[in-house]
Amino acid sequence: MKLGLDISGGDFAPRANVLGAILALEQLPDDVELVLIGREDEIRSILKEKEFVSDRISVVNAPDIITMEDHPTRAIPQKPNSSISVGFELLAQKKIDSFASTGNTGAMLVGSMYKVNAIPGVIRPCITSVLPIVNGQNSIILDVGSNADCKPDVLYQFASLGSIYAKSVMNIDNPRVGLLNIGEEEGKGNLLTQTAYKLMKGSEDFNFVGNIEGRDLFTGKADVVVCDGFTGNIVLKQAEGMYSITKELGIKDNYLDRFNYENYGGTPILGVNSDVIIGHGISNDIAVKNMMCLAHDVASSELTKKIKEAFK
Structure with a gap:
């Protein structure tokens, strides 16, 4: 190789x-x-x-x-x-x-x-980022910047791509796919997430578990978190910023150390x-x-x- x-x-x-x-x-x-x-x-x-x-x-x-x-x-x-x-x-x-x-x-x-x-x-290739979970495992989020504006069918494909990645590279048998939203209920969100939810619901291409909120990103509620690249990049940069703050404050914690980008190296273009x-x-x-x-x-x-x- x-x-x-x-x-x-x-x-x-x-x-x-x-x-x-x-x-x-x-x-x-x-x-x-x-x-x-x-x-x-x-x-x-x-x-x-x-x-x-x-x-x-x-x-x-x-x-x-x-x-x-x-x-x-x-x-x-x-x-x-x-x-x-x-x-x-x-x-x-x-x-x-x-x-x-x-x-x-x-x-x-x-x-x-x-x-x-x-x-x-x-339709649109995308990139991912790792979400460190408190139980020691990892989830992924996609897209995180390559597609700032997305349509519902693009988010559906992100779910498929992320699920295949989680199975193949992360060795998760049946990855749970969640849609990042402002509430858990089916009718929550903007037109993009509402329509994407309807497309994903009942899909046989991946294991869709519904909406997840920002507070659940690091709890392991989903193995694959789907969102548009604009939202995903904000999530990524916020996590990087919080990690930098903890280092400046001298806070030492094994879980927080997992937010260090050095641990992951990069991301594939899916x-x-x-x-x-x-x-x-x-x-x-x-x-x-x-x-x-x-x-x-x-x-x-x-x-x-x-x-x-x-x-x-």
């Missing part, structure tokens, strides 16, 4: 990404190879500094960088030699089994749509034809390591294949 990693993306690139790749190789199976995509001289310099030599690492030169300020739609065609563009070319040509980056999220979404394409039948993983822009080496471990788990689970079969 070959996992591609964008070395030039992220606030602490290239160093954090190369060091994260080294850490990942210590945990990944022996048959996994990492393909480091970026400025070759920088990559080899860091590897040399760390005196790290392995036949499980290869380097692909990509001299250009898509920055966080670059426009996502224009960046890939304007910078064909960037690490993100080259990574997607390798993925499209099946020279790597997955591609992960902590760089420009918009460019990663655009590259996914135009280089490897959405799975036929999927609904595209290949495995694409997006990491946080502020990722350090630990986060990059966990992102690559997630990339391996997603590829090993054959998640994309299962989504394709479900959407035939």
Whole structure:
């Protein structure tokens, strides 16, 4: 298995990404190879500094960088030699089994749509985030930012995508799917959630358990929480903000520590034809390591294949 990693993306690139790749190789199976995509001289310099030599690492030169300020739609065609563009070319040509980056999220979404394409039948690919549950387990929420405006049928598909992910990667046999709303009753919410509820109710595609409220996000009432990307991104950023506050206050708690983004590394883009993983822009080496471990788990689970079969 070959996992591609964008070395030039992220606030602490290239160093954090190369060091994260080294850490990942210590945990990944022996048959996994990492393909480091970026400025070759920088990559080899860091590897040399760390005196790290392995036949499980290869380097692909990509001299250009898509920055966080670059426009996502224009960046890939304007910078064909960037690490993100080259990574997607390798993925499209099946020279790597997955591609992960902590760089420009918009460019990663655009590259996914135009280089490897959405799975036929999927209206809007989406991204997820982990919700740490007080009992020690995890739920997921989707979408968390890639689709700010959604229609009811899109939320229905998010429920299907999230359920497949929970089964395949999180190993939950019959994931409970909840719709994030302002009340538990069926008639609650705006037109979007009211109509989505009617579509989801009685579905045979997933195990719908009804509406859940914001206070239940971290109690484990649902394994998969569905919402539009606008709402989901607010939930995600609020959780990140509260975690930052607890650290500033010096509060130490095992449960609160599970909100640290480093623990999860990244999230797959659900609904595209290949495995694409997006990491946080502020990722350090630990986060990059966990992102690559997630990339391996997603590829090993054959998640994309299962989504394709479900959407035939």
